[in-house]
Amino acid sequence: MPFDEMLDADNRPRGPYSEYMSWYGEQDHARLLTKSRDAEAIFRKTGITFAVYGKEEAAERIIPFDIVPRVISGREWRKLAQGIEQRVAALNAFLDDIYHKQEIIRAGRVPRHLIERNVAFLPEMIGMRPPGGVYTHIIGTDIVRTGQDEFYVLEDNARTPSGVSYMLENRETMMQMFPExxxxxxxxxxxNYPMLLRQSLEASAPPGCADKPRVAVLTPGIFNSAYYEHAFLADQMGVELVEGPDLRVIGGRVAMRTTQGYKPIDVLYRRVDDDFLDPLTFRPESALGVAGIMDVYRAGNITIANAPGTGIADDKAIYSYMPEIVEFYTGRKPLLENVPTYRCSEPDTLKYVLDNLADLVVKEVHGSGGYGMLVGPTASKKEISAFAAKLKSRPGNYIAQPTLSLSTVPILVKKGVAPRHVDLRPFVLVSPNRIQIIPGGLTRVALKAGSLVVNSSQGGGTKDTWVLED
Structure with missing residues (x-):
């Protein structure tokens, strides 16, 4: 049986949920169902949507929101936070190393080919150190739980992690509907996340800029799946939301167009992928980035958050080496473990994976959003056979993991509450002298009974995440 975060084996509320369940027992269920519909109306009115690519119907969707919060004790959170901080520090050290001395490769802890042949590794970043030495300014670390004190890191999102706007809107909605x-x-x-994000970005500005660095958010535009979040964060931080055509390089600085002319930018929080960032360095046909921004970056005249080339840190093949990476740079064993991972690029491992596909989860090393993966226990024989052919043709493109018994938390249903599987994405802010972990994060929930896929693009929903004060 999966670990139930709300109820113990005797069907009694666990400590973190005791006060909430006491309140829940006093509520009229019909009223709660009405509140649930009210929450959907709030999200619809606010315009909290995401785009689903490749779907002709309902390309713009509202992420379903469940009004039963996920509750985490202060003690549990401290354990998580310590492990996340250790991991984030190691990731930044790893990125600095592979773009400079490559000591971890020379020590034989990570294979050279896994770095140099990786599409996310940017040769343009070799020898380049970002202002303040920070590569990953914003990280989303995906956590799963299997028992009372059993937490695992499912993956690291070090490029442009999304979802923080839903975390904030979920909390605001809950406070609006249930102030008591x-x-x-x-x-x-x-x-306070937007304020902390702006402060962290300002602290990462290049040396010698103004006392109040100018920050802007770079978006690909309204057709991007996360455009709502880009606009939301810019508004909440009180900074400009810009697109590529709004920017140009003037006098060795990146400047944005304003009603008073072009004004230089010190920090650019970009939500544009590396390939589209600079048409003079990467894709020449890109209209989403800024021609010449990489020259300004190399000269130390702008901070790009997250730094170009950070994608290699959340590559799923690199993920399998994270225990070695953490120990190499911190001198300690990881406080948070990886999910056991099989590297399909290794012949003996590939044979094992092919023989056990029905029991494993197989993922593309560059995949995201729940796409390009096989969940063996819920797949048909035909799907398993087709995926086996993919594996044999490109084994290095996949990793495999056992099917974990993910913990469950309650969601509101017509007859009461029912358990559903969840994961958690805490958000981390990194500046030159500080790592801040926001107490909570985005809980994603598989709304379909028995499903392990929590991604919104695959039918999952979200819920507010409560970290209790001690």
Missing amino acids: LFHRVRVRPVE
């Missing part, structure tokens, strides 16, 4: 709950339960705040 927040008087009864002491929940740590997340609503």
